[in-house]
Amino acid sequence: MSGQSVTLVEAVRLAALQEMRRDPTVWVLGEDVARGGLYGQYKDFLPEFGPERVVSTPISESVIMGAGLGAALVGTRPIIEMRIFDFVMCAMDELVNQIAKIRYMFGGQAKPSVVVRMPHGIWRNSAAQHSQMLEAWFVHLPGVIVVTPSTPADAAGLLVSAIRSDDPVLFFDPKNLFPLTGEVAQVIEPIPFGKARTVREGRDLTLVSWSAILPAVEQAAATLAAEGIAADVIDLRTLWPWDEAAVCASVEKTGRLLVVQEAVTAAGFGAEVVSTVIERLGPARVKAARRLGAPRIPVPFSPPLEDAVKVTPAKIVAAAKAVMAG
Amino acid sequence: MQSTHNVQRLLDLFGTMCRIRAFETAALNAHKEGVVPGPLHVSIGQEGVATGVCLNLATEDRITSNHRGHGHAIAKGAGVQGMMRELFGRDGGHCRGKGGSMHIADFSVGMLGANGVVSGGIPIAVGAAQGLKMMRSSAIAVCFFGDGAINRGPFLEGLNWAALYQLPVLFICEDNGVSAFTATDTVTAGPGVMARAEALGVPGVSVDGNDVMAVDEAAARLVAEVRAGKGPRLLHARTFRITGHTSTDAAAWRDPASVEEAKTRDPIDRLAVVLAERGIAAADLDAVRKAAREEMDAAVADAKAAPWPQEAIAYEDVQDVGAVAYSGVSA
Numbered sequence A: 001m002s003g004q005s006v007t008l009v010e011a012v013r014l015a016a017l018q019e020m021r022r023d024p025t026v027w028v029l030g031e032d033v034a035r036g037g038l039y040g041q042y043k044d045f046l047p048e049f050g051p052e053r054v055v056s057t058p059i060s061e062s063v064i065m066g067a068g069l070g071a072a073l074v075g076t077r078p079i080i081e082m083r084i085f086d087f088v089m090c091a092m093d094e095l096v097n098q099i100a101k102i103r104y105m106f107g108g109q110a111k112p113s114v115v116v117r118m119p120h121g122i123w124r125n126s127a128a129q130h131s132q133m134l135e136a137w138f139v140h141l142p143g144v145i146v147v148t149p150s151t152p153a154d155a156a157g158l159l160v161s162a163i164r165s166d167d168p169v170l171f172f173d174p175k176n177l178f179p180l181t182g183e184v185a186q187v188i189e190p191i192p193f194g195k196a197r198t199v200r201e202g203r204d205l206t207l208v209s210w211s212a213i214l215p216a217v218e219q220a221a222a223t224l225a226a227e228g229i230a231a232d233v234i235d236l237r238t239l240w241p242w243d244e245a246a247v248c249a250s251v252e253k254t255g256r257l258l259v260v261q262e263a264v265t266a267a268g269f270g271a272e273v274v275s276t277v278i279e280r281l282g283p284a285r286v287k288a289a290r291r292l293g294a295p296r297i298p299v300p301f302s303p304p305l306e307d308a309v310k311v312t313p314a315k316i317v318a319a320a321k322a323v324m325a326g
Numbered sequence B: 001m002q003s004t005h006n007v008q009r010l011l012d013l014f015g016t017m018c019r020i021r022a023f024e025t026a027a028l029n030a031h032k033e034g035v036v037p038g039p040l041h042v043s044i045g046q047e048g049v050a051t052g053v054c055l056n057l058a059t060e061d062r063i064t065s066n067h068r069g070h071g072h073a074i075a076k077g078a079g080v081q082g083m084m085r086e087l088f089g090r091d092g093g094h095c096r097g098k099g100g101s102m103h104i105a106d107f108s109v110g111m112l113g114a115n116g117v118v119s120g121g122i123p124i125a126v127g128a129a130q131g132l133k134m135m136r137s138s139a140i141a142v143c144f145f146g147d148g149a150i151n152r153g154p155f156l157e158g159l160n161w162a163a164l165y166q167l168p169v170l171f172i173c174e175d176n177g178v179s180a181f182t183a184t185d186t187v188t189a190g191p192g193v194m195a196r197a198e199a200l201g202v203p204g205v206s207v208d209g210n211d212v213m214a215v216d217e218a219a220a221r222l223v224a225e226v227r228a229g230k231g232p233r234l235l236h237a238r239t240f241r242i243t244g245h246t247s248t249d250a251a252a253w254r255d256p257a258s259v260e261e262a263k264t265r266d267p268i269d270r271l272a273v274v275l276a277e278r279g280i281a282a283a284d285l286d287a288v289r290k291a292a293r294e295e296m297d298a299a300v301a302d303a304k305a306a307p308w309p310q311e312a313i314a315y316e317d318v319q320d321v322g323a324v325a326y327s328g329v330s331a
């Protein structure tokens, strides 16, 4: 299958386009989607699918979320577009109390087959209400799948899986990586949830990460390699389910683990990775394990302040060296 | 436009509108120059609403605003140097560089903050009114929001609440007909904000928001009623957003004719005509506009020259107990 080099935003556009062509029950609802969405991720959908399947909604997040659920219960497959992750706070009841619970509470009768798209992350000095990374909250929530891709191909393949999934999928578009380019196949195959991607192989240290910080991790790994430290770099791609086996196998080999997350370190998903690895391998097999993330402060607006709290390749290199010394 | 206003009042309205226009224009240019980071929402064309309302308020009255809040802040008396420094992310900004344009605030003049979340300011204004009433204050709360905000739950919940507890709050629906990139009437059912407010027990008045004298008159009446303890009121001000949603949005989907037509109803130009009829020389009005531009150019020059905030500031103002300390090395 011949591929094409496209941006990440175009990759997810193509993935949704392919699935909407394949399955007439797939549709999208959210603010400004008829105009192509905030990032152009639904560009040209309206002319092809019409206003019944490309629904530009009022600014009504709770109903966008709740109506998506209701429409799933009668057999459609809605893509619920939240525009920017932070606005999901306006639809938390519908997501947490309704979507995530309905199948279980009703003894398996309900099929909440929705995809909730929540472009997240630090994005061009957008300040504290447009920059949050709270993906760990949702790993804590039974009933949902949590998807956090970092490349065009992964974002496309995982979005296809998300749309076909009967489980509710929380899809975190890495909005800062929308311009990133990469190969995407003409026919986008689904990528299974819970399978990590090995970005780079090495025997000295395991670097685990996900979402928009991956390019910084890769850069750091290259710097480390130049200094003679060979890192296994693992992109988890999905946080629930997540590829415990791949991470444990790597740490068995290297004995050293650094989890890099863009989100606040405290009670983040990195804590889950570190504790799972230590539980599964036993403390004796893990020589050093660390997390690197943001300090527990909101994301500030001013460029130097934002830069100061962001995870950078230099900070990753420093943390990796600390793990090597540990 | 017929007016019963005295000339000094008209000049005050004119001066404030010119200052808002000059601030927005300077900010927009600075953003284009690349020195204002992040998203920027300006209110060019809508100055009559902020001005006509806020010139009826006292300093101790409180306002909440939305993402398009520069004009509200200026009309309420916020210092423009601190505002411009905030937009630039510099030291000495009202929010210490941590908020930026979308979170502009100046509590010292009762401006309780712009908001990055549509309708986020509505419950806050309602609560401010409740607190003021509880403390037997004569101050009131005023809440600015857009036409897009009336489709979110907090609008219904907030108006019901304000009416239920008969709170001293004035709601201002600044109706520019657009919700980001979508015409609001294509996503709004029923007869609109006035009918919704009335159904919730909040009496309202609808005015041409580009007629600052009409806004001023209506606001004066509504503020007096709210202050007298008669309960919440709503002012619906119809206006027009000349520019795009953000500084980077060309709003190309709009009919260019509608924009040209709206420019003929520019609130500043319209008031200039009235002032001329009332005997104010064109040169005097030009001097007001020029002074406003110079004030804002000076604010830009000051902001450009201002230092960046120290890294440690990022770690301050989080919480009293349990805050993480700045170690000198971030993260």
Ligand SMILES: Cc1ncc(C[n+]2csc(CCOP(=O)(O)OP(=O)(O)O)c2C)c(N)n1
Binding pocket: A031, A059, A061, A083, A087, A090, B066, B067, B068, B116, B117, B118, B119, B145, B146, B147, B148, B149, B176, B178, B179, B180, B241, B245
């Ligand atoms: C809860 C929420 N949903 C969506 C957005 C994105 N957004 C920012 S401004 C805006 C349009 C708001 O329209 P309106 O309230 O009429 O204000 P205007 O921009 O016209 O001044 C939207 C959808 C947001 N900030 N908050």
Ligand SMILES: [Mg+2]
Binding pocket: B146, B147, B148, B174, B175, B176, B177, B178, B179, B180, B184
């Ligand atoms: Mg509007």
